Amino acid sequence: MSISAPPADVELRSVGSCLYEIERRAGTGMRVPARIFADEELLHQIRRDRSISQLVNVTTLPGIVDAALGMPDMHEGYGFPVGGVAATRLPDGVISPGGIGFDINCGVRLLVSDLRDEDVVPSLEALVHEMSRSVPAGYGRHGRLALTRDEMDRVLGEGCPYLVREHGLGRPEDLALVESGGVLAGADPGQVSERAKRRGEDQLGTLGGGNHFIEVQVVDAIFDESAARALRLFPGQVTVLVHTGSRGLGHQVCTDYVKLMDEVLHKYGITVPDRQLACVPFSSPEGRSYFGAMCAAANFAFCNRQVIAHRAEEVFLRVLHGKPGAELRLVYDVAHNTAKIERYGDRMLCVHRKGATRAFGPSSAEIPAVYRGLGQPVLIPGSMGTASYVLVGTDEAGTLSFSSTCHGAGRAMSRGAAKRRVQGDVLRKELLARGIVIRCPSNQELAEEAPLAYKDVDRVVDVVHRAGIARKVARLRPIGVVKG
Amino acid sequence: MAAAASHSFEEHRGELEIRIDAPSLPALFAEAGRALAEVMHATPLEAPAGWSDEVVVNARDPEALLVEWLNELVFRSEVSKVLFTDFEITHLSDRQLVAAIRGTSVEQLRNPVKAATYHGLSITERAGRFTAKVILDV
Numbered sequence: 001m002s003i004s005a006p007p008a009d010v011e012l013r014s015v016g017s018c019l020y021e022i023e024r025r026a027g028t029g030m031r032v033p034a035r036i037f038a039d040e041e042l043l044h045q046i047r048r049d050r051s052i053s054q055l056v057n058v059t060t061l062p063g064i065v066d067a068a069l070g071m072p073d074m075h076e077g078y079g080f081p082v083g084g085v086a087a088t089r090l091p092d093g094v095i096s097p098g099g100i101g102f103d104i105n106c107g108v109r110l111l112v113s114d115l116r117d118e119d120v121v122p123s124l125e126a127l128v129h130e131m132s133r134s135v136p137a138g139y140g141r142h143g144r145l146a147l148t149r150d151e152m153d154r155v156l157g158e159g160c161p162y163l164v165r166e167h168g169l170g171r172p173e174d175l176a177l178v179e180s181g182g183v184l185a186g187a188d189p190g191q192v193s194e195r196a197k198r199r200g201e202d203q204l205g206t207l208g209g210g211n212h213f214i215e216v217q218v219v220d221a222i223f224d225e226s227a228a229r230a231l232r233l234f235p236g237q238v239t240v241l242v243h244t245g246s247r248g249l250g251h252q253v254c255t256d257y258v259k260l261m262d263e264v265l266h267k268y269g270i271t272v273p274d275r276q277l278a279c280v281p282f283s284s285p286e287g288r289s290y291f292g293a294m295c296a297a298a299n300f301a302f303c304n305r306q307v308i309a310h311r312a313e314e315v316f317l318r319v320l321h322g323k324p325g326a327e328l329r330l331v332y333d334v335a336h337n338t339a340k341i342e343r344y345g346d347r348m349l350c351v352h353r354k355g356a357t358r359a360f361g362p363s364s365a366e367i368p369a370v371y372r373g374l375g376q377p378v379l380i381p382g383s384m385g386t387a388s389y390v391l392v393g394t395d396e397a398g399t400l401s402f403s404s405t406c407h408g409a410g411r412a413m414s415r416g417a418a419k420r421r422v423q424g425d426v427l428r429k430e431l432l433a434r435g436i437v438i439r440c441p442s443n444q445e446l447a448e449e450a451p452l453a454y455k456d457v458d459r460v461v462d463v464v465h466r467a468g469i470a471r472k473v474a475r476l477r478p479i480g481v482v483k484g
Numbered sequence: 485m486a487a488a489a490s491h492s493f494e495e496h497r498g499e500l501e502i503r504i505d506a507p508s509l510p511a512l513f514a515e516a517g518r519a520l521a522e523v524m525h526a527t528p529l530e531a532p533a534g535w536s537d538e539v540v541v542n543a544r545d546p547e548a549l550l551v552e553w554l555n556e557l558v559f560r561s562e563v564s565k566v567l568f569t570d571f572e573i574t575h576l577s578d579r580q581l582v583a584a585i586r587g588t589s590v591e592q593l594r595n596p597v598k599a600a601t602y603h604g605l606s607i608t609e610r611a612g613r614f615t616a617k618v619i620l621d622v
Contacts, residue, residue, distance in 0.1 A: 049497050076497040078603030078619055102598040102621050198563050209596035210622070248562050251598040251621075255555050262602060263544050275547075275602035414495035415622070 010052060012036065012043065018072070018467040019400075022056060029273065030059040036070035037401070037467045045412055045455055046074055051081035057273045058086050063093020063281070065349065069401055071356050072463040073410025073455060077101070079276030082355035082411075085404045088282065090341065090348045094270065095287045096279035097261065097294070099352030101337045102254040104294055105301030106212075106245030107179075108379040109309055109333040110390065113316065114325030116236040117218045117479065124216065124437050127319050128480040131214055132439035134311040135482065136206045145204045145307055152189075152197050155204065159183030159299035160306050169310045171330075176368045178333040179358065182302040186341070188292025192249070193256050196293075200249025200300060205307035207484035211408075211449055212244040213384060214312060216480035220387070223472040227392055230374050231331055233474050240316075240328055241388055241476065242308050243381045244484065245337065246301035253297045257290040282350050291339070298338055305333055331390070332368075332377035334358065336407040344398060351402050359405040359470045361395030378470045380461055383409045383454035384446075385431050387477055389461045391470040405470040406461070409454035418453035419444060431481075440483040449483065486612070489515035493523075496619065501604065504616045509546070510573035512607070512614045513553055513581060517571040520554055520600075523620060524593045525567050536586045538574075546578050547605045550618055553581055554600035565590055597622050 012020040015035070020043060022034040034055045038046060046052065051074050058068040058080055065087055074083030079098030088094050113120075120127065145167075147155065154162045160182025163169040175181050207214065219237040222228045233239075246253075261278035264286055265271075272278060280286045313328040320326040339352045351358075360367050360376040367376040375392030382388045386409070397403045413421070424443025427450055431438055440446045464470045489506035502519045506512035541556050543549040557568055568587035575582035598621040607616045 051497075076499075078499060078601040078621065082498060098603075195559055199559065248598075252559065255559075255599045258602060259543070259548070259552060259555075262548060275605060278602065411497045414497055415500075416493075416495040 016467070018463045021067070022052070024059070030056065031061070032059050032064050033067045034059050034070065035067045036074065037463055037469065038072045039459065039463050042072045042455065042459060042463060046070070049076035051076045051083070054079070054081040055084055057277060058084060058099070060273055061086060061088060061094050061096060061277065061279060062270055063088035065089050065347065069404065071404070071406040072460045073355070073406045073408055075410045075412070077354065079274050080352070080354045083406065084354050085352065085356045085402055087349040087351045087402045090350055091283035092281045093350060094279035095282045095291060095339055095350055096277055096352065097254045097257045097290060098276040098278065099354055100254070100294060100339050101354045102251045103245040103337055104250035104253060105298035105335045106337045107301060107305065107333065107335040108381055109242040109305040110331040110377070110379050111240040111309055111312065111328035112232055112331055113238045113328055115238045115323070117238055119323065119325070120216070120238045120320070121479070123319050124480050127216060127315060128437045128439055128482060130315045130319055131312060132482045134315050135214060135308050146202050147204060149197065152201060155303050156189035156192055156296035156299055157187050159187070160302050163303050163306050170306050174330045176370070177330045178302055179335050182299070182306065182333070184295035184298050186291055187295035187299050189296050191289045191293035192253060192296050196249045196252035196256065196297070199252045200247055203247040203249065204300070204304055205311065206247060206304070207244045207308070207482070208247050209445070209484050212484035214308065214482040215241045215388070215478045217241055217388060217476040217478050219474055220477040221475040223474065227374055227471070227473045230371070231377060231390065231473060232329065233390065239476055240312050241379070241381060242305050242312065244304055244308065246297045247304065249300050250297040253293045257293065260286055261290070294339060298335060301335070302333065332379060334377065334379050342403070344402065349402070351404070353404055355407045356404045357407050358403060359393030359397050360403050361393045361397060363395050375471065378405055380406060380457065381408050382457040383451045384449045384481055384483060385436055385478060386451045386457055387475045389457070389472065390474045390476065391461065391464070391472050394468055394471055397469040400467065401469045405464045409457035409460055411453060412455045413453040415448040415453070418450050419447045421452060422447040422450040436478055437480045438483065439481070446483065491515050491519040499601070499619050500622050501617055501619045506614050507612070509614055510576050512616055513550065513573050513576065513583070514571040516550060516554060516616065516618065517557055517568060517585070520557055520597065521567055521569045523622065524561060524595050524597055525590065536584065539583045539585055541581045542579060544579060547607050548602070549579065549581055550607060550616060551600045551602055551605060554618065557585070558597050558599060561593060565592070567593065595622065
């Protein structure tokens with residue numbers, strides 16, 4: 001299939017509040033339009049890279065319905081843009097590993113204490129230091145919870161309930177507060193390769209590199225008092241945000257299945273404009289096999305954040321000498337890179353979210369009972385040293401965006417460009433001067449994740465709020481960062 | 485005499501593109517391995533010692549073979565904590581590569597590479613020289 005990439009000045013027609021559309025053009029291979037949630041400034045930034053071309057490529061996937069969607073934090077990726085959403089109709093619409101990405105179920109977990117910032121600031125240096133020792137950062141480092149092969153298969157197949165039940169990692173009441181209960185029902189450890197299991201066997205409980213982090217934060221703005229109360233958030237409250245995923249295990253699952261689908265897609269009569277979009281019908285043997293492996297990798301990621309959260313609470317209790325209120329309670333754990341089977345009206349769809357967050361509204365039966373009537377919590381991590389946000393999903397998002405919203409600030413600059421613009425040691429001092437304690441393996445890695453390398457998270461979140469695909473509840477300001 | 489193989493890097497938003505130029509396909513694959521090692525460690529290493537192995541990679545065409553060769557090295561580096569820097573391509577066809585690889589044990593890999601991708605992938609031949617582009621998710 002050939003598809004002509006849209007020019008940088010391709011016409012984007014305003015079709016709603018903060019919503020732009022590229023019409024389906026005859027003869028291009030587009031099966032549906034492409035729509036982007038943005039304001040003019042973010043659209044200007046999005047046009048600077050090739051993400052719009054990549055989103056148009058996504059519109060060619062067999063079985064795609066309604067539109068390929070770009071979130072306001074969208075940026076260029078490989079195959080799909082990061083911040084891309086595509087739903088395909090089951091049973092014969094396709095599933096594409098490139099539509100989920102290598103870091104399967106990269107996601108975020110928010111924990112809250114009952115302490116205020118003044119209770120924690122005197123111990124902040126020790127807290128951050130101890131967290132950096134308890135949770136290995138970086139890439140490919142040995143974790144704290146080495147798994148036997150049997151334990152690995154149970155993590156992959158049974159997810160967080162297994163860790164709580166048999167390892168005492170986390171509380172039983174946490175499970176309802178993890179997306180899908182911390183275990184995706186379609187998981188099949190038998191579809192995860194031996195290679196993937198070997199990459200993951202010493203990585204449970206580790207952050208990984210790149211933009212992964214643990215932050216100690218303070219609630220510094222409330223936008224919706226009623227919703228904040230329901231989420232147990234109050235001004236000045238100390239919180240902890242964990243951002244990581246499925247580590248090398250997930251990377252290998254994606255590697256294995258992109259290769260497989262690249263080899264077999266032709267037998268299903270499928271051609272794609274970009275080999276990284278390789279895909280097969282969901283109902284095919286290869287499609288079902290990938291879905292089983294992807295769900296298993298997602299369970300590994302839920303478990304990874306579960307172990308890290310457990311370690312973080314141990315550190316809080318140890319460093320703060322068991323001070324009342326130092327316990328860390330789970331608000332929610334949400335995935336950013338997954339494919340999920342969801343019903344919209346009479347259609348069963350495979351919703352690919354790559355760098356996008358599921359955001360079910362208050363009437364959804366699939367969110368925790370405690371949040372029904374409120375909406376699913378949506379956790380948006382900012383770039384290092386900038387604010388993060390708590391939002392809730394809306395029912396309108398079901399129609400507008402397959403119940404999806406943004407996942408972060410979104411890169412605006414490459415890592416190399418950031419390193420040329422920012423000196424890591426200077427940034428470290430600037431963050432310290434703002435009261436932010438940092439632990440990071442090197443100044444170089446610190447510079448790669450500098451705030452100026454990302455879009456303005458405040459603007460991104462304002463767009464999803466104005467577009468009606470999530471609703472702002474609270475803003476969190478970092479005071480301590482352990483960077484992966 | 486043909487110029488030696490070389491590589492360069494082009495930055496994307498979240499990824500890194502390797503560009504390789506070589507006088508032959510085996511030299512191109514060996515140079516791709518060296519480029520990957522440079523991405524993962526960034527600083528010069530001592531001569532490879534203490535670790536050698538034979539690698540067999542199969543794929544459906546030369547471009548896929550390049551991706552799978554790099555992914556083989558990513559996998560082996562991560563699980564063995566070895567940085568591979570010396571590559572002897574002993575057999576190369578359109579669908580199979582066999583290589584002897586040597587490397588050095590490292591405590592950790594300094595820069596993460598999740599995988600090589602098929603996005604924007606190409607191998608071209610012109611006037612007896614081979615060039616390739618492959619994007620890494622880093």
